[in-house]
Amino acid sequence: MDMTYFDDVPGAEEPLDASDVALLARVAELSERADPVPEGLVERSLFAMTLAGLESEVMELMVLEAPAGTVRSDAPPLETRTITFTHERLTVMIALSPGNTPRTVRVDGWLAPADTLTIVLRRPDGDHRTTADDDGRFVLEDVPRGLASLLVEQDDVPITTPVIEL
Amino acid sequence: MGGPGGRRASPRPALRSWGAAGASGARDHEDARREMTSPPETESLGDRAAAALLGYREGRADAMSEFVREATPLLWRTVRAQGVPREAADDVVQQTWAALVGHVESISEPKATLKWLLVTARRAAWEVVRKGRADEQRRTELPDDDAETSATLPDPTPxxxxxxxxxxxxxxxxxxxxxxxxxxxxxxxxxxxxxxxxxxxxxxxxxxxxxxxxxxxxxxxxxxxxxxxxxxxxxxx
Known part of the structure; x- marks a missing residue:
């Protein structure tokens, strides 16, 4: 049984002492160094919670594919990036490129299936809205860099992407 | 649909990171964090989860923001231990926190908040792993692939x-x-x-x-x- 698995290990039943605490602290430290919590994950989570509080019935999209290290804040987003999100009712692909002014991004997006839906790019400081054309294409110009989530208004339940770093 | 907040009677408070807070707000947060890092003997992460949930229900976001900051490493480690790749684990942790907002009223026992978060994160991680395996399975069914060598997930802790x-x-x-x-x-x-x-x-x-x-x-x-x-x-x- 489970309880006897380590019974031959001396000291197994000792209560947690100072040296246990120190060893556990080193385990935590090494785990963090080997596999660090991604930079900005707390901020993305807080923003995702704020968005969820505003739109409790939002459904999630999953990041389908993205070049490693480009969706998050790890890499400087200077070059064009393409990110695809999928959902059972909808696929959204966005291409990000530098905007016309410093610290901004141009977002070129495509919806499949194509439909003239309202797109809302939500940022901590406010929303940018646009509408997709008959081909499902949409453009958001000069969006400030930082945390953002796209919301597509469709039928009764809007669909949103995870929070990403533009 | 209506505007933001139109779907629920009481919109949830916005959660701000420390960096985005004003100068005085940041000081309050610093104080709060100092209290958090040296909690009384009886207070645990689970207690702070319960306090954060209760505060959040009443429209106070500060304790929740602090708790998200404190508990995100535990959620990250929980998800990664299931073998979820880093990029997907980022989304699982984010969505676990977002899901908490949707369950703020339905968690009847505030003390169960931490358990709810850990169980939710672990289930979501399994789902990602299951999907990953299914994808691998499809890929390895290609004639030239060697199922023995390619059907494994990335090492969860390289x-x-x-x-x-x-x-x-x-x-x-x-x-x-x-x-x-x-x-x-x-x-x-x-x-x-x-x-x-x-x-x-x-x-x-x-x-x-x-x-x-x-x-x-x-x-x-x-x-x-x-x-x-x-x-x-x-x-x-």
């Missing part, structure tokens, strides 16, 4: 690069940790980020009886020391 562990003692400890059974590794990583009163939540999250989690932790620590001693590392004993 060995750190040598430069990350320049210190010889770090390398020894890391090597010893990786020699423990997976269950021991997961348990030690999780309890290293939580407080003793939180073992009940952790036991639920990793499917280990709460009565045995303390003793198992003791055995895993003793085992870890035994491996270190075998390797000639005596400073732990």
């Amino acid at each position: 060995g750190p690069e040598a430069e990350l562990l320049r210190d010889e003692r770090d390398r020894l400890l890391w090597g010893a940790l990786r020699q423990l059974p997976d269950r021991c590794q997961e348990l030690l990583r999780l309890v290293s980020l939580a407080d003793r009163p939180d073992y009940r939540s952790i036991s639920a999250a990793i499917g280990m009886p709460v009565g045995s989690i303390g003793a198992t932790r003791g055995r895993c620590l003793a085992k870890l020391r035994a491996v270190l001693t075998e390797q000639g590392e005596t400073s732990w004993t």
